[in-house]
Amino acid sequence: MKTYPIPMVPGPVRVPAAIRNVYLESYGSGDLETDFIELYTRTQRRLKEIFTTRDDIVIMSGEGMLALWSALKSCLVPGDRVLAVATGVFGYGIGEMAQSLGADVKIVGFSYDETINDLARIEAAIAEFKPRMITAVHCETPSGTLNPLDGLGRLKQTYQVPLFYVDTVAGAGGVPVLADDWQIDLCLGGSQKCLSAPPDMSFLSVSPKAWEIIEAVGYVGYDALKPFHQAVENRYFPYTPSWQGVAALFVAAGLLLEEGLTNSFDRHARVAAHCRQRLAGMGIDLFPAADAVSSPTVTAAKIPNGFTWAQWDQRLRADGLVVAGSYGPLADKVFRLGHMGSQADMALVDRALDVVAGAL
Structure with missing residues (x-):
């Protein structure tokens, strides 16, 4: 497995x-x-x-x-x-x-x-x-x-x-x-x-x-x-x-x-902001629109130009990173990183984003 x-x-x-x-x-x-x-x-x-x-x-x-x-x-x-x-x-x-x-x-x-x-x-x-x-x-x-x-x-x-x-x-x-x-x-x-x-x-x-x-x-x-x-x-x-x-x-x-609920909320918010900032810095378009409220527990971003979801997913998995696609109208259009719970961890998120940068 x-x-x-x-x-x-x-x-x-x-x-x-x-x-x-x-x-x-x-x-x-x-x-x-x-x-x-x-x-x-x-x-x-x-x-x-x-x-x-x-x-x-x-x-x-x-x-x-x-x-x-x-x-x-x-x-x-x-x-x-x-x-x-x-x-x-x-x-x-x-x-x-x-x-x-x-x-x-x-x-x-x-x-x-x-x-x-x-x-x-x-x-x-x-x-x-x-x-x-x-x-x-x-x-x-x-x-x-x-x-x-x-x-x-x-x-x-x-x-x-x-x-x-x-x-x-x-x-x-x-x-x-x-x-x-x-x-x-x-x-x-x-x-x-x-x-x-x-x-x-x-x-x-x-x-x-x-x-x-x-x-x-x-x-x-x-x-x-x-x-x-x-x-x-x-x-x-x-x-x-x-x-x-x-x-x-x-x-x-x-x-x-x-940990303290307030501390947990702060941790999730910090990691989410960092994740989105790095993705945007790579030229990856974030989802949703700027006037919507983005969740501190998950980031959605548009699949980079030149990739299908299957190709993007395969590229990331080849370097040990597993993310998620989406469903319904967003299927094959966005991918998602779940920085929630134990994964709301700055070091883990940076490892993931390093793979994303390399895949580009």
Whole structure:
């Protein structure tokens, strides 16, 4: 199996030894052991700090998409109105996911090189459509953008929209997430981005209003949230929980909190600025447009003239660097460097950019 000494994909990121070592240990059955319940609740408290929330935290065994589907299936019934605010692949995709469940979806769409910049248009759509749920993506990794969410939170509160659903899988831990201040009811995260754990766990915050709706909907399935409402209290989970996965999240969140969230945010911002400055100095065009908000966790840039994506990817891999292409309208047009979590490291980024410079 081919490995690369300079990993720069925007998740899964390289896993630090302290987190890897968790998977070498043997544990009992999570739903039978008091030690697991204690670990689970301690991990919940750490994740609450990262989300800046007092709401409940649910930790699930499965990659970040599990949380995205779980929150939709557990809260929506056919005919429910969903307003999807979309600036990229995942924003539009979440609208399509809700539509596949029978929801009545209205999309307020922006270009892939934009971030949320027209609250008046969104407000008009909310006033006319009267949605049950608003959805948004915090960090659009395929575009390298970061959406401001405080304005959507104010609109949610003003118009008394029952649910605000936010995907911050690629943001949490690398940029501030203020779930309570932003009025978020379902704040969704994953283990493999800024927390630097393997891609096997997802987690989300659930507000009291969301729990009320989840109980009323009563969705039943592997990805259902309802069984987690009383799981800790009843010491009974809907499936055998991953003790190693929860332990890895506990260690990963602990490393972030030990560093200090403000210090982590500063580290991500410094590395991102340095990455973009060097790329621009090489004559590589950055993506998105200058007036959009670029994410501190991932940089997107246009594939250099004279290369297809396949040729560019092959050239970089030949010197040990692995980056990512993109999806949807950006496929074969941009490449991305994931400086998130353990990869928000100046020395690693410089090694990557040295390879990029050599490839040119």
